Amino acid sequence: xxxxxxxxxxxxxxxxxxxxxxxxxxxxxxxxxxxxxxxxxxxxxxxxxxxxxxxxxxxxxxxxxxxxxxxxxxxxxxxxxxxxxxxxxxxxxxxxxxxxxxxxxxxxxxxxxxxxxxxxxxxxxxxxxxxxxxxxxxxxxxxxxxxxxxxxxxxxxxxxxxxxxxxxxxxxxxxxxxxxxxxxxxxxxxxxxxxxxxxxxxxxxxxxxxxxxxxxxxxxxxxxxxxxxxxxxxxxxxxxxxxxxxxxxxxxxxxxxxxxxxxxxxxxxxxxxxxxxxxxxxxxxxxxxxxxxxxxxxxxxxxxxxxxxxxxxxxxxxxxxxxxxxxxxxxxxxxxxxxxxxxxxxxxxxxxxxxxxxxxxxxxxxxxxxxxxxxxxxxxxxxxxxxxxxxxxxxxxxxxxxxxxxxxxxxxxxxxxxxxxxxxxxxxxxxxxxxxxxxxxxxxx
Numbered sequence: 001x002x003x004x005x006x007x008x009x010x011x012x013x014x015x016x017x018x019x020x021x022x023x024x025x026x027x028x029x030x031x032x033x034x035x036x037x038x039x040x041x042x043x044x045x046x047x048x049x050x051x052x053x054x055x056x057x058x059x060x061x062x063x064x065x066x067x068x069x070x071x072x073x074x075x076x077x078x079x080x081x082x083x084x085x086x087x088x089x090x091x092x093x094x095x096x097x098x099x100x101x102x103x104x105x106x107x108x109x110x111x112x113x114x115x116x117x118x119x120x121x122x123x124x125x126x127x128x129x130x131x132x133x134x135x136x137x138x139x140x141x142x143x144x145x146x147x148x149x150x151x152x153x154x155x156x157x158x159x160x161x162x163x164x165x166x167x168x169x170x171x172x173x174x175x176x177x178x179x180x181x182x183x184x185x186x187x188x189x190x191x192x193x194x195x196x197x198x199x200x201x202x203x204x205x206x207x208x209x210x211x212x213x214x215x216x217x218x219x220x221x222x223x224x225x226x227x228x229x230x231x232x233x234x235x236x237x238x239x240x241x242x243x244x245x246x247x248x249x250x251x252x253x254x255x256x257x258x259x260x261x262x263x264x265x266x267x268x269x270x271x272x273x274x275x276x277x278x279x280x281x282x283x284x285x286x287x288x289x290x291x292x293x294x295x296x297x298x299x300x301x302x303x304x305x306x307x308x309x310x311x312x313x314x315x316x317x318x319x320x321x322x323x324x325x326x327x328x329x330x331x332x333x334x335x336x337x338x339x340x341x342x343x344x345x346x347x348x349x350x351x352x353x354x355x356x357x358x359x360x361x362x363x364x365x366x367x368x369x370x371x372x373x374x375x376x377x378x379x380x381x382x383x384x385x386x387x388x389x390x391x392x393x394x395x396x397x398x399x400x401x402x403x404x405x406x407x408x409x410x411x412x413x414x415x416x417x418x419x420x421x422x423x424x425x426x427x428x429x430x431x432x433x434x435x436x437x438x439x440x441x442x443x444x445x
Contacts, residue, residue, distance in 0.1 A: 036151035110299030120286030195407035
């Protein structure tokens, strides 16, 4: 499924989710990111994966600890087995005799202790699973950082849509007043109906754009609620202003921050994979080593013609033993050597991935840094253009009210002003998104 087809389906899913009442939530940008890092669905799933990794370590560790098991059973022969043997009493007749070895009732119970004394694969495997846990923990942190990034971008999207509706809302009263004045002038025969129609079209266009921004704000708010793990019915108030976030000193100096690959979480994960691959290779080689285990067993056995295992005439008889078991691998038809070859290739892949990650982080940083610098310059230019378009539009509106300017000039300047607003909002979105991606490249979330 492409991203274009996924997005509308995803938005429909958001609106179709059942609403659950909840009190109003007021959030700053920082609070939204912190909330996403704690309770987003992505983070919750990664937390469960980390918990599974910890449980797996306990499982592997337990293999080398004492293993105690108990067993017991009762057996009753409805027909005691009969065996036919040669007549060893002599006399010739009969040639064979029938004997029953055993009694109808028997019971047993025992306990066994097993202890692994030495196994190279176990020792290396235990180290490998601990390194694997480091990867899982690091991926949890990575999920938290990604949730913070998504929350920031969703927060920006809401503010941008609200700002767009606000800007159009500033123009709309001026256009409506101009339309009202032009209608009055048309009634008195001072302007033509074409002039009035032009203004009507512009008023409808401005209302439509305001409506579009408001709907975009609703969709962006729902997506932000989803990222934060909140019910869609939760009233959400954002306390930060978009321009203040853009002009924040920490954001303005972001493009000048250097990249530290060694401290980047993705680089750390790739390095951990190299260590895990090396341990997996050692584990494959350890399969050539012998393994040694010990055991201790105690058992009680009871047999009788009648079922009287407790306080009966026949006592329970003990059987106790201990021993050690040595397993020496000799020949596996190339299975172990093939396993070692696979692990060597896996280690080379991990090392290649580490180098690839190192180069990718540098390339991504350079690209994101360039995008931020470009977005900042375009945003500053568009902000100046918007201010100029606003002044021109306001002067033209005043001239139109005084009868000096025509409706054509007014609509032309209004179109330029609306286009400048639209472009300004887009440049804002481009800038905040570029900065969010640069933060990801710098591992600053």
